[in-house]
Amino acid sequence: MSKVYFQELSFLKALLASLKYSQLFVLVDENSKENCYPLIGEYLSDHQIIEIVSGERHKTLDSCSMIWNALTNATADRQALLLNLGGGVITDMGGFCAGTYKRGIRFINIPTTLLSQVDASVGAKTGIDFNGYKNHIGLFCEAEAVLVNPKFHETLPRNQLVSGYAEMLKHGLIADRKHWQDCLNNGFENFSNELIQHSVKIKEKVVDADPTEKGIRKILNFGHTIGHAIETHLLNTEKALLHGEAIGLGMIAEAFISKSKGLLNSEQYSTITQELQKIYQSSKIEKASYPEIIRLCKQDKKNSNGQISMSLLNGIGEAVYDIQVEEELIEHALNELL
Structure with a gap:
């Protein structure tokens, strides 16, 4: 390390x-x-x-x-x-x-x-x-x-701070409920060194347990299957998003998938989406882009045996990995971004 x-x-x-x-x-x-x-x-x-x-x-x-x-x-x-x-x-x-x-x-x-x-x-x-x-x-x-x-x-401009904020919120969602709440209370415009250090420590702890991403490290990819696909789809357009902005949308979509899989309850899902939607807006995504976004999801590095595999939330502060997700469910999740 x-x-x-x-x-x-x-x-x-x-x-x-x-x-x-x-x-x-x-x-x-x-x-x-x-x-x-x-x-x-x-x-x-x-x-x-x-x-x-x-x-x-x-x-x-x-x-x-x-x-x-x-x-x-x-x-x-x-x-x-x-x-x-x-x-x-x-x-x-x-x-x-x-x-x-x-x-x-x-x-x-x-x-x-x-x-x-x-x-x-x-x-x-x-x-x-x-x-x-x-x-x-x-x-x-x-x-x-x-x-x-x-x-x-x-x-840094505002959008760069918003981008980094997404990853800090993600660290809280996957492994530390208090960190999620602390980040929400702090906002994204003025981070203390202590809050940044704690976010790094969350990631370090996960990476130290699984340096080459064979298991538990995959939880760090929550929001990234759909988020990366959205980021890549929009990359060379006038609607391009920063990485964290796309991951913010990916977390909203994958929280919906977590709820649909029975991992998140409705109250937790509502809390997560309400907070994320205050910051991460999805106006750049259209239904016509769904097939391309799903195609890009199929290239995700977490996939195996031709199946799309995601890291999802099992509550606020807890995540699971290697969950197979159907294309139809991804479409429903993308609808949540409209």
Whole structure:
């Protein structure tokens, strides 16, 4: 498990000094270069910046080729260190490129969005999208360290905070009823370091029990079968959603499936949907898109033997996994989003 540090950004200087490396590279996109790099630049030793274009649509092999080419042209060896500075796309793709370059170099994640702090940068999953399928190619590859600091939230627009909030709410729904309520009481606009730390600890506990997602770790995917499908379907359109915005909708739909399977009672379902619908709006989904969304659900990594398999809620604060779900029920769940 990667060591997660909840420290001031100045801690980065000591962290780097504790590591031996031949060259330091900093992976950024245009947003993290402009808004976040100035916050850490003074704490870096000699380094080279690698810049890619931001956004999920650029989380591809083409972007990986740019990163690998930059490392190669700089004659980076296996003792090089890559520092991933950005949101989930940067940490996912940077970790994947580090894990595959010359069979693996070390990397540090400095997540700069709420989503990447509580989800994407923790848990060793790295990867890219392929042929329109979310995180279709990837590795389990641990970061050398993760540095989390809420200072970066000051650089974020509202929708980025809403996106990260979805994953925090999810952590409460699947494993910690009190955390769900604490997040609701707090709202999404001003998170304390303590609340972020607790959300990370929930995920760490699950990942530690099942590092390569053979069992209990699958509960972290609640909301993600339908959420990923919606996110992918809308990705290259004017209606594109951030990851957490799509997961918010996925949780509403999959809560309905949980109720339909007799796992959630009506009161729990109503509580969950009423709270989520205050924030996550579904106006971008049309009935004509159902067949495509279901097709995308069939590519989900949790599936087995040709059956769509989901992680569902067994109450607020408890989840189950490997539950087979029929296509007709997915259609009914999507109707709940209209």
